[in-house]
Amino acid sequence: MRSVVIVITSVFLLFFASCNRCKQDCVHGVCIEKSCACHLWYGGDGCEELSLAQYTGYYRGELVADTMRQNVGFNLISDPSAPSILFCDSLSIDLRFVDDTRFDIDAQSWEGKSVFGDGEMLIEAISFQFKSSADTTNRQYTVLAFRRN
Numbered sequence: 001m002r003s004v005v006i007v008i009t010s011v012f013l014l015f016f017a018s019c020n021r022c023k024q025d026c027v028h029g030v031c032i033e034k035s036c037a038c039h040l041w042y043g044g045d046g047c048e049e050l051s052l053a054q055y056t057g058y059y060r061g062e063l064v065a066d067t068m069r070q071n072v073g074f075n076l077i078s079d080p081s082a083p084s085i086l087f088c089d090s091l092s093i094d095l096r097f098v099d100d101t102r103f104d105i106d107a108q109s110w111e112g113k114s115v116f117g118d119g120e121m122l123i124e125a126i127s128f129q130f131k132s133s134a135d136t137t138n139r140q141y142t143v144l145a146f147r148r149n
Contacts, residue, residue, distance in 0.1 A: 021034065022034055022035060022036050022046075023045070024036075024045060024046040025046055026038070026046055026047050027042075027046050027047050027048040028042035028047040028048070029042060029046075029047035038051075040083075040084075041083035041084050041097075042083065050078050050080060050083050051083075051100065052078050052083065052084070052085075052086055052097060053078050055076055055078075055086060055121050055126070056075070056076050056077060056078050056086070057075065057076060057147050057148075057149075058073065058074070058075050058147070058148050059073065059074055059075075059076060059125075059126055059145035059146060059147050059148065060072070060073045060145055060146060060148050061073075061125075061126075061143060061144050061145025061146055062143070062144060062145070063091075063141060063142070063143050064141070064142045064143075064144075065139050065140065065141045065142070066139065072090070072091065072143065072145065073090065073145075074088050074089050074090040074091050074145070075088075075089045075090070076088060076089075076095075076126070077089055084096060084097045085097070086103070091110065091143075092110065093105060093108065093110055093115075093130075094106070094108060095119065095128070101120050101121045101122075102118070102119070102120045102121075103118065103119055103120070103121075103128070104116075104117075104118050105117040105118060105119065105128065105130050107133070110130070110132075113132040113133075114132065114133045115130045115131065115132050115133070115141075116130060116131060116133065117129050117130025117131060117141075118130075119143075124146060124147045125144065125145065125146045125147065126143070126144075126145050126147075127142075127143070127144050128142070128143050129141060129142045129143070
C-alpha cells in the first residue's frame, strides 16, 4: 500500500511539475506559464536572440557638421558580452541603448576628441548627434544613415 501511495505521489508531482515547463530552455529568461519571459535585451522563443541584433548590418549616409558634409558607411555590430551596446565600426563609436530604439553615446574618444551624444533607430535607418567637449567651437555632428542590404 505504501508503494502505491509513493507511485501516485510521484506521478502527481511529475505531472504538475511539468505543467509549467517551456517547450525549450529559456537561455536568457525564465519560464512562466509555459512561455519564456526574456531578460532585457533578449528575445526569441527561448530568449536566445539579442534583441538589438535586428539593427546589425551595413548603413550608408551623411555626417554633417556646420557646412561640412561627408559621406559615411559603417557596420553596426552586436556583442553578446554587452547586450545593450552596438558598435559603429568605421566611426569607432559605442552606442549604449537605453530602450529598444533610443541610445546614448557616452563620453568616448573619436578622431582624437572626447565626444558624447545620443540618437535613435528608425525603420531601416539610424540618426544620432554628438558634440565634442574638446572643440572650442562647440561643434555638433549629426549622422543620418540608412541600412543597405
